[in-house]
Amino acid sequence: MIDIYIVGLGVLNIDQITRETERALRRSNEVLYVDTGVATQAYLEGLCPRITSLFQTSYTESGERLNAYHHMAARVLDAALDHPPVTFAMHGHPIVGAYAPFLIRDLAGLLALRVRVLPGVSAMDCLFAELMVDPCVAGMQMYEATDLLLRRRSLQPDVPALIWQIGNLETTLHTMRVSKPERLERLRSHLLRFYPPRHVVTAFYSTPHPLMPSTVHRFAADDLCDYAHLLHPGFTLFIPAASERPIEDFELLRQIDSVEHLRRITHESAGRQSPADTDSPRPEGRV
């Protein structure tokens, strides 16, 4: 029996909600949510008798985002202790770029409450689909934008990069204010340590509404600051590879098409369970 479901509502308002998430919502005595989708509340009211939006009570202009996460976690735990099960529903994927679910999980452990996290469609999934990016081709490196700068992380120019939250750059405070070009200067300089100035990057904002297309800005890395006023917190920066890494292991290259090699690295009988399958913990409960 689950006390708290943590679910993602997807990016495109209600169309990307999964069936297992919908079942969790129906089973809950209260749904507490953080999502500014125009129809989210109306949709949730059709599934659960008690709906609570946490957005307006969590965020204040120039307020610490951390305080907002504390408020969300405390409200969800309060509800779960009072009338379980409850659902905490967030925009996108509940674990991607969100602190409150981790806080809720650890608090719940201390309070003997059981938590189940259900995945949602994230901005990354939408970006893959709309920009036709396959992370298996040349790999993918991804960083949160401010963390990238704080740690001066190195970027591999031969691997596509995904930089989250470029619209929230250089602050832990919440704001709806429009960015100035100066805000992106440090990021621009950092990118130019690894990429040619005219390397074309893509700022992508996946649409939250079916009557609106996703927003795509393509520009040279050197021109990043010129787009500051357009890049709100919903944008993700995609940087395609600027070069190709040559193959170094030619022995493996020969082997990957070889039947003999395949037989050497596999068992004769088909259908064996992998260790990953057999060792995986079973879910605590079915939704």
Next chain:
Amino acid sequence: MTRGSAVDFLIRAVLDETFRDTATADPPRAFEGYDLNDEEREILQNQDERVLALLGQAVTRGEVSVAPSEKRGSSNTKTASPPVLPEVRLLLRLIPHVSQNSAPGSQLAYEASLHPWSGDLAPDAADGKPPAIEWIIRITPAVRDAQEAGLSVSYSASIQPFAVGAGKSPALAPESSQARSSSPWNHYVASNAAKTAAQAVRASDASERYEKLLDLINALQTGDAHD
């Protein structure tokens, strides 16, 4: 009946797929019944990135959480929350007895008892009895519908071993060897400060629980070093 606003239009386009198709194929027809100014009509006709501005206005004005009641139907029933029934927690205790009889070997039997459980310590076993096997049974009611005629309630139940250890709570026991959680945030889940704060949360009533939870969050983040 009042005519809908641009926000009403956008909400319906999400919830009503037929209307969404009309709004895309024949916007002027979809506009019938909506009170839209020229700019809103132009944006909703073109369906370009400026729709975001209309959505943003709705968020700024707090309209996203107040959808028009005539679109949703039973508006009155949604505002009154149904009663919330408390969870029932029971402690199942099995005390083993070994008895000898005429047949070869011994025979094992259990004495079973059921106790109300508040979420804290287990009730003491009788002196002199062997170690008991204890399980927690949780029965959770969920109110599906609340009408004048009565409540429609469904129940779910779970049973899990009662852990022996810190706090004697199922989730508190196994953390002692690892001071921090497995999440990237390194919470001090096994600190004394966090355990004490968690007990304070459990002991609090509804009026003070939120503040106690904030205290627990603080303890989780700072651990014992800042007590």
